[in-house]
Amino acid sequence: MGHGTCTCEGAAFEYVFNVDHELREAGVRELARVVYLTNEAELGDFGVGGMTFDDMGFETSSELWTGSLFRERGVEAVLGVHVTTVEPGVVHFETLDGQMHSLAFDFAMLLPPFGGVPLAAYDRDGSDITSELFAPSGFMKVDADYSGKPYEQWKASDWPKTYFAQGYDNIWAVGIAFAPPHQISKPRKTPNGTIIAPSPPRTGMPSGVMGKTAALSIVDRIKHGPGAKAHEASMANMGAACIASAGAGLRTGSAAAMTMMPIVPDYDRYATGRDLKDTRGELGLSGHWVKLMLHYLFIHKAKGRLGWQFIPE
Numbered sequence: 001m002g003h004g005t006c007t008c009e010g011a012a013f014e015y016v017f018n019v020d021h022e023l024r025e026a027g028v029r030e031l032a033r034v035v036y037l038t039n040e041a042e043l044g045d046f047g048v049g050g051m052t053f054d055d056m057g058f059e060t061s062s063e064l065w066t067g068s069l070f071r072e073r074g075v076e077a078v079l080g081v082h083v084t085t086v087e088p089g090v091v092h093f094e095t096l097d098g099q100m101h102s103l104a105f106d107f108a109m110l111l112p113p114f115g116g117v118p119l120a121a122y123d124r125d126g127s128d129i130t131s132e133l134f135a136p137s138g139f140m141k142v143d144a145d146y147s148g149k150p151y152e153q154w155k156a157s158d159w160p161k162t163y164f165a166q167g168y169d170n171i172w173a174v175g176i177a178f179a180p181p182h183q184i185s186k187p188r189k190t191p192n193g194t195i196i197a198p199s200p201p202r203t204g205m206p207s208g209v210m211g212k213t214a215a216l217s218i219v220d221r222i223k224h225g226p227g228a229k230a231h232e233a234s235m236a237n238m239g240a241a242c243i244a245s246a247g248a249g250l251r252t253g254s255a256a257a258m259t260m261m262p263i264v265p266d267y268d269r270y271a272t273g274r275d276l277k278d279t280r281g282e283l284g285l286s287g288h289w290v291k292l293m294l295h296y297l298f299i300h301k302a303k304g305r306l307g308w309q310f311i312p313e
Helices: 009-025 062-073 205-224 285-302
Strands: 035-037 052-055 058-061 076-078 081-087 090-095 100-104 168-172 240-245 255-260 280-284
Touching: 009 035, 009 062, 009 240, 009 255, 052 062, 052 280, 058 062, 062 076, 062 255, 062 280, 168 205, 205 240, 240 285, 255 285, 280 285
Parallel strands: 035 076
Antiparallel strands: 052 058, 081 090, 090 100, 240 255, 255 280
16 A cells, blocks of 8 residues: 555555456466555455445445455455555565564555645735645645544544535535545554554545536536535535456456445444445456446546436446
């Protein structure tokens, strides 16, 4: 995963299992040691605090579900990792217990942490309002609760709904551009003070929904004036589907397909934080077929081809 606070664990997950798949297809898998370094404290966290799936009337955790694939494929996982430095052929990292480690490699991929563009903002009088509009990370502050409450007091209602910039209702920030009010996963820190906890993912399907919501608000402003009611799309009420490839091939491919509702868990509404009817996980070839179909549907929608508006986010 690289940095201790980076996100999009799903991307790293599918990358490592596609490497595993290609090694198997080439007949050299037994010659390779495949290691997954992640800032997740538990497998299956994915930056959303993990999930509880309903499987034929039984509840199972995404940790057990994800771990089964790692065992099946022989992929090693090192949890709670923050990479400190990378040298030619060696990566150095700290773990949640505060210990420092090194791992030699022949081939590696590291995800960087998300960060906002370092923009400066000024008001009409020329005063610098950068700190008002942007969090230290560079992401824009929107209609969320940034009061810095302790973990035990976090609520689903802390998350933004309209994505207006704070104090400016003609500026929106959606998807990866807005500053989350807090993590979704439990925050953790090493004895050395290093934060190792995934940041909240805001890419893919949620970004599409937020972008459409902001666009509809702009349309209504144009049609009905600045007093038009803003459309809303809170991640605390929004579901999402994620399909992580675990190897390509119409007959040999596989993918991990997951759905969750809502993205930000709401323990006031659901015992597990999410609706069990709409929070599921499945591994197999069918997931790869769906991933392939969504690839072409996404390109079709992005190019605005015939019927694009009927393809959901």
